[in-house]
Amino acid sequence: MPATRRDFIKTVILSTGAVFVSWNDVFSSVPASKNPSVTTASLHFSKAHELLRDGNTLPQFPYHAVTTDTVIIGGGAAGLAAAWKLKKLGRDFLLLENEPAIGGVMKSPIPQWQGIPYPLGSTYFYRYNDLYREFYNDIGVHPIETGEDALYLGKNGIFVDWWNPRNLNSLPLPVKDKDAFKKFRDILLVMPIPSYPLSAAFKDVIKKYDSISAAEYVERCGSHVLTDTMDMYARSVLGAPLKEVNAYSFLNFYSLEFGDAYQIPCYTFAGGLGEIAIKGSQYLGKDHVQTNALVVNVRNEKDNVVVNYIDLQTGASHTVHARNAIVATQKQIAKHIVKDLPEEQVKAISAIRYAPYITIALCCSAPLFPKRAFDFWISDEQRRFTDLIDVTSAPDMASGCENRTTGDFIYMLSSPRPESDRKNMQDDRWLAEFAQKTAQALAAHISDATNKIDEMHVFGWGHSMVIPTVGSHQKLYPLTAQSVGNIHFANSDNDLAPGIENALDWGFRIADDVLKS
Numbered sequence: 125m126p127a128t129r130r131d132f133i134k135t136v137i138l139s140t141g142a143v144f145v146s147w148n149d150v151f152s153s154v155p156a157s158k159n160p161s162v163t164t165a166s167l168h169f170s171k172a173h174e175l176l177r178d179g180n181t182l183p184q185f186p187y188h189a190v191t192t193d194t195v196i197i198g199g200g201a202a203g204l205a206a207a208w209k210l211k212k213l214g215r216d217f218l219l220l221e222n223e224p225a226i227g228g229v230m231k232s233p234i235p236q237w238q239g240i241p242y243p244l245g246s247t248y249f250y251r252y253n254d255l256y257r258e259f260y261n262d263i264g265v266h267p268i269e270t271g272e273d274a275l276y277l278g279k280n281g282i283f284v285d286w287w288n289p290r291n292l293n294s295l296p297l298p299v300k301d302k303d304a305f306k307k308f309r310d311i312l313l314v315m316p317i318p319s320y321p322l323s324a325a326f327k328d329v330i331k332k333y334d335s336i337s338a339a340e341y342v343e344r345c346g347s348h349v350l351t352d353t354m355d356m357y358a359r360s361v362l363g364a365p366l367k368e369v370n371a372y373s374f375l376n377f378y379s380l381e382f383g384d385a386y387q388i389p390c391y392t393f394a395g396g397l398g399e400i401a402i403k404g405s406q407y408l409g410k411d412h413v414q415t416n417a418l419v420v421n422v423r424n425e426k427d428n429v430v431v432n433y434i435d436l437q438t439g440a441s442h443t444v445h446a447r448n449a450i451v452a453t454q455k456q457i458a459k460h461i462v463k464d465l466p467e468e469q470v471k472a473i474s475a476i477r478y479a480p481y482i483t484i485a486l487c488c489s490a491p492l493f494p495k496r497a498f499d500f501w502i503s504d505e506q507r508r509f510t511d512l513i514d515v516t517s518a519p520d521m522a523s524g525c526e527n528r529t530t531g532d533f534i535y536m537l538s539s540p541r542p543e544s545d546r547k548n549m550q551d552d553r554w555l556a557e558f559a560q561k562t563a564q565a566l567a568a569h570i571s572d573a574t575n576k577i578d579e580m581h582v583f584g585w586g587h588s589m590v591i592p593t594v595g596s597h598q599k600l601y602p603l604t605a606q607s608v609g610n611i612h613f614a615n616s617d618n619d620l621a622p623g624i625e626n627a628l629d630w631g632f633r634i635a636d637d638v639l640k641s
């Protein structure tokens with residue numbers, strides 16, 4: 125039977141494999157005018173896997189070395205924040221980043237479809253004050269507000285800004301459920317919220333909320349609908365089901381989700397947080413940054429740190445001598461490259477869990493929903509996806525076009541996956557088939573969805589999101605991020621909780637420590 129548009133949507137894999145545009149035996153093609161200009165480079169996992177994970181023989185490294193005061197390894201949000209601080213204070217540093225561009229999970233360069241930039245990784249943030257604002261101002265980024273989220277209840281409607289007291293009562297739910305939503309919200313709005321960094325948090329609060337799962341906390345409200353909604357949230361934002369993440373991280377994160385009615389604005393950029401990476405990179409300039417630099421070795425030697433890296437473009441091997449190193453990669457990688465980690469630290473690091481994650485940009489020639497909102501939460505039974513961010517909504521709102529109903533729209537679909545799927549994140553065919561099945565699953569909720577989706581651009585993340593598991597803040601935190609000699613750690617996984625703010629905060633603080641040393 126010939127393929128129809130409804131059956132097959134053109135699927136572009138932007139992941140670790142090649143950019144994939146012509147699988148005509150599996151997917152129907154679309155008119156040439158609709159072809160995407162995909163410029164995203166693949167991630168450099170294969171070399172890292174070969175040399176770090178699989179323990180293949182490393183090349184010889186030269187004795188002669190570049191010297192610097194501080195070497196930063198990894199240019200995600202944490203590495204960028206540390207570099208910003210050091211540059212601002214006139215300190216010498218060198219940032220080594222494995223990818224062709226800095227950004228990490230913020231993802232740059234920013235991909236586009238029909239000239240519209242869209243995110244495949246981090247998309248929004250909340251804290252735009254104090255040091256965060258200084259950082260954003262210095263690098264020259266100007267965020268826009270996201271607007272509100274929506275709860276999608278299928279035939280029963282779409283409820284934008286549902287936490288707002290004006291709207292909560294109109295949810296088509298039994299009174300018992302609505303009361304549970306209100307109770308949950310009202311408690312969170314007044315209770316002392318568990319906070320990060322963990323080093324400054326009260327130990328008894330950590331103990332109280334890290335010892336129980338978020339599910340245990342939410343279930344006390346007695347509503348399956350609330351628990352189901354929060355389960356989607358936990359998977360999307362914390363990388364695992366509600367029953368697997370601790371109540372500490374969940375309460376910290378969700379306390380910022382109640383919207384403008386409670387004066388809690390949320391921010392983004394057209395194309396997501398990749399804008400921070402692009403402007404941050406311009407701020408740092410070329411002299412202090414080496415991209416395509418895969419670090420394979422970091423060790424203390426007398427009072428210095430020695431770093432070996434391979435230039436992935438030329439294959440040449442290099443050595444850097446520095447007074448300090450800030451390892452801003454995830455611990456999962458740090459444990460392979462930092463040679464003198466104590467055994468118990470390696471053991472604790474190995475116990476950290478990370479979620480594989482698939483993001484799919486649904487490129488549409490019509491809106492998928494009859495209402496505009498920022499993030500649509502849809503309860504898919506199989507949890508193939510949790511939410512869809514309309515990445516065109518905030519720029520539309522900023523330019524006064526929030527009621528637009530024609531033209532192009534892009535939705536970023538979040539699909540946090542169980543760890544057993546990690547091996548599939550580098551398999552183009554698996555990812556493409558997953559995307560096709562996901563589109564069909566979406567069509568079960570939104571009947572004409574597949575007719576409106578012109579293309580899907582798929583990205584598979586491997587170890588991108590640290591999962592704040594139950595007990596991790598007490599058992600793992602004290603060990604995993606310990607400095608070793610002059611080697612210090614900065615990454616959002618330092619606190620066992622994901623998020624751009626956690627990453628930036630660790631970057632700022634570790635740079636301070638290095639400045640004091």
Ligand SMILES: Cc1cc2nc3c(=O)[nH]c(=O)nc-3n(C[C@H](O)[C@H](O)[C@H](O)COP(=O)(O)OP(=O)(O)OC[C@H]3O[C@@H](n4cnc5c(N)ncnc54)[C@H](O)[C@@H]3O)c2cc1C
Nearest residue numbers: 198200201202222228229246247248419588616623624627
């Ligand atoms: C799909 C997705 C969506 C998300 N959305 C949001 C969001 O909307 N808002 C939010 O607040 N948080 C979000 N998060 C979480 C947040 O993005 C991350 O917690 C945060 O950006 C991580 O920053 P980081 O600097 O700690 O680590 P990373 O971004 O992982 O940076 C580590 C860097 O180290 C580099 N590196 C690794 N190994 C080496 C090596 N051997 N040599 C040299 N360099 C190396 C990597 O290439 C990378 O650039 C999201 C996460 C995911 C996966």
